[in-house]
Structure formats: C-alpha cells, structure tokens
Amino acid sequence: MSNIQNKVVVITGASSGIGESTAKELASKGAKLVLAARREDRLKKLHDEIQTSGGQAIYKVTDVTSREQMEELAAFALKEFGKIDVLVNNAGIMPQAFLAETKVDEWDKMIDVNIKGVLYAIASIVPSMRERKSGHVINLSSVAGHNIYPGGTVYCGTKYAVRTISEGLRQEEAMSGTNIRVTNISPGAISSELLKTTTDPTMKEGLDEFYKIAIDADRIAHAITFAIEQPSDVGINEMIIRPTVQVG
Numbered sequence: 001m002s003n004i005q006n007k008v009v010v011i012t013g014a015s016s017g018i019g020e021s022t023a024k025e026l027a028s029k030g031a032k033l034v035l036a037a038r039r040e041d042r043l044k045k046l047h048d049e050i051q052t053s054g055g056q057a058i059y060k061v062t063d064v065t066s067r068e069q070m071e072e073l074a075a076f077a078l079k080e081f082g083k084i085d086v087l088v089n090n091a092g093i094m095p096q097a098f099l100a101e102t103k104v105d106e107w108d109k110m111i112d113v114n115i116k117g118v119l120y121a122i123a124s125i126v127p128s129m130r131e132r133k134s135g136h137v138i139n140l141s142s143v144a145g146h147n148i149y150p151g152g153t154v155y156c157g158t159k160y161a162v163r164t165i166s167e168g169l170r171q172e173e174a175m176s177g178t179n180i181r182v183t184n185i186s187p188g189a190i191s192s193e194l195l196k197t198t199t200d201p202t203m204k205e206g207l208d209e210f211y212k213i214a215i216d217a218d219r220i221a222h223a224i225t226f227a228i229e230q231p232s233d234v235g236i237n238e239m240i241i242r243p244t245v246q247v248g
Contacts, residue, residue: 003229005030008081010073012064012121013091015042017192018140021221022088027055029225034077034084035059037091064091064117067124074124083132086228087125089118089139089162096151096207097200106199107154114158118165126169126180134232135180138224139166143188143240147248151203159186170237181235183227188242189214215243 009026013019015037023033027050035043035057043059050057058080062073077084092114095106118139129135144152145159166184173180191214198204220241227236 002029003231004225006032007085007228008032008034008077008083009086009088009228010034010036010077010084010121010125011088011090012036012062012117014046014059015039017194018187018190018217018220019088019090020046021217022090022224023050023057025218025221025225026228027053027057031056031086032081033057034073034081036062036064036073038063064120065112067120070117070120070124074128077125078128084125084128084135086136086138087121088224089121089137091117092140092142092158092194093197094142094144094155094194095200096155096198096203098151098203099153101200103200110154110158114155115161115165118162122165122169129180130173130176130178133177133179135178136183136228137166137169137180138183138185138227140220141166141184141186143186143242143246143248145186146240149248151200151206167237170235179232181227181232183224183236184238185220185223185227186238186240187220188240188246190220191216213243213245 009031011019014023014035037043040061047057047059060073060076062069097103139162141162142159144156145163148156166182170182189211195207223239
C-alpha cells in the first residue's frame with residue numbers, strides 16, 4: 001500500500017498546472033484531496049474527473065491572499081476529513097518586468113500571493129498538524145529562488161522568500177519535535193499558465209522563447225509524490241527540478 005493512501009492533502013492553486021497534475025497523481029494513489037483555487041469552474045471540473053476515476057476530492061473556492069478564506073479552507077478540510085496530513089503550497093504568479101517599469105501593482109500582487117499566501121496557509125493549517133504531531137508542508141519555490149535575472153527581480157525576491165520560509169519552518173519544527181516534514185521544491189521551466197501573468201510585451205516575448213524547453217507539470221507532481229511517499233522519519237527538504245537542457 002502506498003504511504004499516500006488515505007492521506008488528506010490540501011492543494012492551493014489546484015485549478016491548473018502543477019496543482020492540477022499533483023491532484024490527479026495523488027488521487028490515483030488513494031489520497032483524499034482538498035482542492036483550492038479561485039476559479040470554481042476549473043475546480044469543479046477537476047473534482048468531477050477525480051471522483052469519476054474513483055478518487056476522493058472536495059473543493060472550496062479560495063483566494064490565498066485572504067487570511068480569512070485560508071482559515072475557512074482549513075476548517076472545511078478538518079470538518080470533512082478530520083485531519084490534514086499534507087499542505088501543498090502551490091498558488092503563485094509570475095509577472096515579469098524591469099524595476100524601471102514601476103509595475104507596483106504587480107509587485108504588490110506577487111508579494112500577496114507568493115509570500116503572504118504561503119504564510120497564511122501555514123498559519124491556518126500547521127497548528128492542527130502540530131496538535132497531531134504529524135504533517136508535511138510542501139512549498140513551491142522556483143529556480144528563480146536560486147538565480148536572480150534582469151526583469152525577474154521582484155519575482156525572484158518572492159521565491160527566495162519561499163525558500164527562507166521553508167527552511168525556517170523546517171528548523172523550527174525539527175527543534176519542536178512535532179514530526180512535521182518540510183519540502184521546498186524549485187521548478188525550472190514548466191508548462192503552466194504562469195506565463196499568462198506577465199503583461200510586459202518585451203518580457204513576454206523572451207519568456208515565450210525560453211519556455212519552448214518547458215517540461216510537463218506532471219514532472220513536478222512526480223517529485224511531490226516522491227517526497228510524500230518517504231517514511232515518516234525521512235525528510236526530503238529541497239529539490240531543484242529543471243528541464244535537462246535548461247542552463248540557468
């Protein structure tokens with residue numbers, strides 16, 4: 001039996017890309033899924049696909065930038081399934097532009113989604129894990145959380161922050177003896193809807209060219225599955241996953 005069987009997994013940003021692929025893979029291994037995203041039509045479609053395939057899933061429309069909505073999501077999961085075993089902190093956006101373009105609204109949105117959204121999820125879900133002395137937090141950072149590049153400065157900053165949050169949480173929970181595992185995953189070029197969040201035409205053109213090497217989102221789903229499947233005394237703390245031909 002898979003170590004994933006009957007685990008309750010909350011996935012943010014579940015309506016497409018890595019979140020959607022992860023939901024499908026974990027469902028096939030017997031996980032009980034709590035799907036969260038803003039687009040109800042996409043959530044319902046994914047939910048129905050999983051249920052039709054014999055999996056278990058529930059969903060709740062959730063904006064990760066709202067602390068109240070994240071707390072409601074956690075309460076919903078606990079009410080329906082009685083526990084939360086895994087949090088996949090996947091929601092994120094990637095608008096790209098040089099700082100000189102002063103796209104301040106985009107900076108604010110990235111900080112809200114990519115950093116505060118991660119923290120709100122942790123604040124809402126980790127306390128119940130600590131009570132049970134069991135849990136696993138998987139945060140999606142990025143290769144941009146390791147390498148800074150022109151036009152991606154603010155995005156890189158948010159993804160460096162996710163890495164910092166991941167490592168800080170790992171150390172704190174290790175010291176506290178809560179048995180909570182923390183995994184930080186940094187994808188490179190992955191086929192997803194992230195590119196749609198870039199409005200600057202010059203950056204968009206460059207990204208479209210670069211992402212011709214992108215690998216499918218299910219590659220990251222496999223990595224998430226691998227991390228969850230490890231015995232409880234094994235923590236997969238950090239993974240960087242790029243297309244083989246990606247240089248930076």
